[in-house]
Amino acid sequence: MASDDKHLILPRLGRSIAFTPVGKPIHPIVPEPVDDRPEHARNLIERLHSALRGSSERLDAQSEVLPRDRRGLLLVLRPRDGSEIDLSFFRGTSHKIELLAASGRGRRQRVRVFVPERRVSKITEAIAQYGDWEEGERKPRFTDFFEQLGDINLAAVSRFWNGPEDASMPSKKDVADWEVWIRPAVAEDVKRVAPEFDVSVDPHATSFSRVVVMQMRARFANLERLLIATASVIELRPASELTVPPMSMTPVQRRNLASALAGRIVPAPEGAPLTTIFDTGVRYQHVMLSASLPEARAHTLLPAWQKDDTDGHGTQMAGAALFGDLEKLIRRTDPIVLQTALESVTVLGASGSRRFNPSHQLREAIRRVERTPGRRIYSLSLGMPNNRNDGLPTEFSSTIDQLAFGDDTHKRLFCVAAGNLAESGDLVVGDYIGTNDATGIQTPGQAANALTVGAYTEKTDAEWGERAHAPRGDLCPSSRTAIAWRTHLAHKPDIVMEGGNRVVEADGVSTRMAESLCVLTTHNEIPGRPFAAAAETSIANAAAAGMATRVAALYPELWPETIRGLMVHSARWTPAMLNRWEGSTRAAAQDILRRFGWGVPSEERMRRSVDNVLTLIEQDRLSPFTQRPGGKPTYDKMNFYRLPWPREALDSIASEKVKLRITLSYFAEPFPSAITFGSEQDYFSHGLTFDVCEPDDDDNEAIARINGRHRKAGYAPGAKRRRNRWILGSDARAVGTLRQDVWEGAAGDLATMNRISVIPERGWWSSFRTGKDADETVRYSLIVSIEAPEAVVDLLTETSLAIAQLRASVEV
Known part of the structure; x- marks a missing residue:
């Protein structure tokens, strides 16, 4: 492959078109008339x-x-x-x-x-x-x-309880911690009078559209009296708190090796993008971290909490974010040239410190670091194992969605861990992989706007001939999945990264963690123990956050939505993952997604296009809804693209099999109350999806396939001439705020399939918004790749020339 170039970023080629969806409108329920x-x-x-x-x-x-x-x-x-x-x-x-x-x-x-x-x-x-x-x-x-x-x-107030399926409501006599969803109209009244009812209310409430979430501590009888007196309750849940995942490993190397590695480090330049670690703090004095994490960028939410990490978990995450698996660096001798740096906030104090409202922790941590301008990717490897694991939003996951959505210009990318099996220390051989499938991804891994990271493993070579638990390329034995989720508001996890493996004991039944099958990273107990062996989804997530930050360094013009999209776009399933694909149905494909996401991301695929793999990136805006004075919101626009396409190159290999991969990534504003009243589709402010034309469609046919208003203007779609070759198809991929699918077929067919539409879907903005807000535009990123067999064709040159001509015409 002669070429090795950055991806081609397009100059906003979309044409905005008035839009009405195709299909029958949703009619209200009309009951049978009563007899009397x-x-x-x-x-x-x-x-x-x-x-x-x-x-x-x-x-x-x-x-x-x-x-x-x-x-x-x-x-x-x-x-x-x-x-x-x-x-x-x-x-x-x-x-x-x-x-x-x-x-x-x-x-x-x-x-x-x-x-x-x-x-x-x-x-x-x-x-x-x-x-x-x-x-x-x-x-x-x-x-x-x-x-x-x-x-x-x-x-009855007790009927508003909505805890996890395995959690019953606390006893009426016991003092308990509660998460109370409150009507916004009376939220201030609740705060004001709570002491009169012997109810302690955390002052840091979380506000969403049409609901305020408060943390309270009280006996149920007192809480009930308060909620009755204020007519305030929407929902009761158990209180949430952050916890460190249970696996914390011991060091495996000595400090002279750490010094040698540190001597090879070339720190990132001033102003480089930051991976912001929300954890137990980071030992910023570590010889391998100090140049990337000055004390001024190490923060703590409370003065009593150490910012330099007495627990150890945060320092492990920092090493993984900055370096990945240190074993790979130890085998080399060249300089370690860094493009990114670190930032840290202690959001979880030492064991025994007082409880803290997790949503407030996160918001306060964001405020703390964003006082200083800079590009950041946020890493959160802490979880809530006692919270929901059924796919439904929680206060904390909705807070992440809200902070990611941000405002019109300020969006945030959060990387969050999928979570580990609660009893990972006692995993037995017979549990794999059924227990993983039966244990849902934990909060906040269901956050739709976040990049949720599970764990897989390539580590199977154990010391002393010990037998590894998971096959090479398969799921990490303790990584949770979304197979058993009650509700799938998004396909999760999004990707998987290395999370280590377990060793099967001599009895052939029980398993244990082994240093030789873990990820090598930095340890907080310096100088004596500079290295740690870490495992599971927390270390996988930190490594993913570091990878995303490196993409931000290479492409400073890319939005957070785009970086998330590129991470998923670059991912591929391993042979071991594909071996678990049972049957050829789309339901089987969704099971693969809910276990492994889209697979393991490749840093090279994220960074570069090559001759036979072309990647186009479009960052654009769309107005999904509009509203006339006094009327209800209606659909407004779709965007239509006729992309620069290597048509001649594809025609030259017309009979060869090629792949088209499309990723649409955007952030939506959450509405957690929608779940409470059974309207999951309204959790998102809006939806966006994509449609690709049929081979040989002209512009009007491509638009008429999905736009009822275009049909009213007299245009009609041509007959579909090819069987659907998408892995998921339009229905199965229409989930969450990251939509991806892969088409496989003949290059000759793909040569004319360059007409792509981005289409709005309903959300709570279309139901509840009024006035000018209904006309708000939203951002999205569209990533399109064509992949041909190696050494067969050059897809880049033709497309690069076409884009250069487009840019020249725009400038004129």
Whole structure:
């Protein structure tokens, strides 16, 4: 391969086109009419008034702490037999009924709501009008909702519990730590009066759209009284806290080796991108780290917490981020030229230090480091093993999503660990790989905007003839997966990195960690123990964060969304991973994704294109929704690309098999309340997906395939002439904020498939936003690669010339 060039970054070639999705619109649920409407209306009014009478003591309690306009009833609604309550009803605002949570479907559906006390008479009046309505007359407001509604009852606070499946609600008598999801309208009232109810509230609340999350400590009886008196609760969960993964290894080399390695280090220049380690601190005095981490960049959230790492975990992460596996450097003698540097914040104090709100920890750590400008990739290898592992968002994972989304110009890339099996010290041979599949990725690994890193291993050569537990190239024995997730808001993990292996004991059943099968990194106990052997997903994640930072150094113009996309775009499955691909179905492909992500990233593939592998990068913006005054948000634009394509080169090898890989990476604003009321698709502010034209489509055919408005203008798509050759396909890849798929087929077909569209999908902005915010543009990165067999064709030269001509025409 004669050429070795950086990837080709395109000059925003997209054409913005008015957009309407193709397909049938989603209609609201229309129930069967009731047999006796007046009787049904009288029953609803009686149930509502009965709930009001039952709330008299609650309303009295509220009158002591809330002004009248914030008092109300916490109710649970049930559907009429044979019907279901349409949750889209609550997206309107004229009725003033606030949806808090929803669960179940059909007759098992339960919908918890807040009804303002002052609105009860208005709702009673509306029900009466519905009961008096005669066929042929104008239908009263809310008729469909009243016909769906079957029963109204007071909601018990205990019914708002939503902990992990294996966690029961704390005993009513015991003092416990709680995570309480609160209605924003009364959040300040809750803080103000909590001491009167003997409830301790952490002052650092986390605010999202339509929900405020607070950490509290109290007996349930006291907490219940507070939540009733403030009519505030949306959801109760167990409190969260960060913990260090359990595996911490011993050093394997002596300090003279550390000195020799340090002598080869050429530090990164001033202003180089930083890998910011949120952990137990970093021993910045370490001979191999000191030039990359001056004391001024070592921070701690509390003065009582050591910024130079008494635990050891953070120093291990720093070494992995800066150097990767040190074993590879030991075998060489050339200079170690660094392009990146380090930054550290102690977010977890020594064992026994006081609890701290994790979301506040993270926000405060961000504020601390961002006082100083600079490009950063954030590494968080701490987890929450006692929190959710079912794929649903938590306060902490949603906080990461929110901080990643940031504002219009300031986005952040977080690398987070998938988490380890809780009992990894006792893994037995029979558990592999079933236990991994049965144990879901832990919080915050479900954060959709983050890069979630699992662990695999290439380390199988154990000392003294010991037998390695996992085969070469397969899953690290303790790495969690998303196979058993209840809800897949994103394909996780995104990638896997080296996490070490385990050794099978002589009994052939039990296993243990061995230094020879771990990642060599830096140790905090200097000068006597400069090296540590570390393992599992924490070290894998730190190495991934370091790799992402090196990409940021090579391509300073790339957005965080793009760097995340490139990490995944460069990943490939190992032969051992592909051996676990059972069958040829897309469900099997998704199982591979939920275990290994897209595989192991390659730093070379991330950094460079070569003759037979062409990579194009487009960073662009799109307006997904718009809103007329007084109307509801509607779809606005799609972007259409006719990419510069090596058509002649592809035609010259028309019968050869080639691959097209497309990655679309963007960040979305989270809406965690959507999960609470059973509307997972509305967790994201918006969705984006891509579509690729059929071979020989012209522009109009390519657009008409996915744009209903284009069809209305008289254009029609041609017939599909090729079977679908995508690994996932449009439905399976339409998950999360990182969409990737791979097409494989003849080069002659691919030669004309250069028309690619980026299309908006619904999200909570399309349901809840009003005014000018509905017209907000969003960023995304589109990465496109063509891969041909080696030494067959030069894809770069033709495309580079075409892009140069495009740039020249733009400049003119």
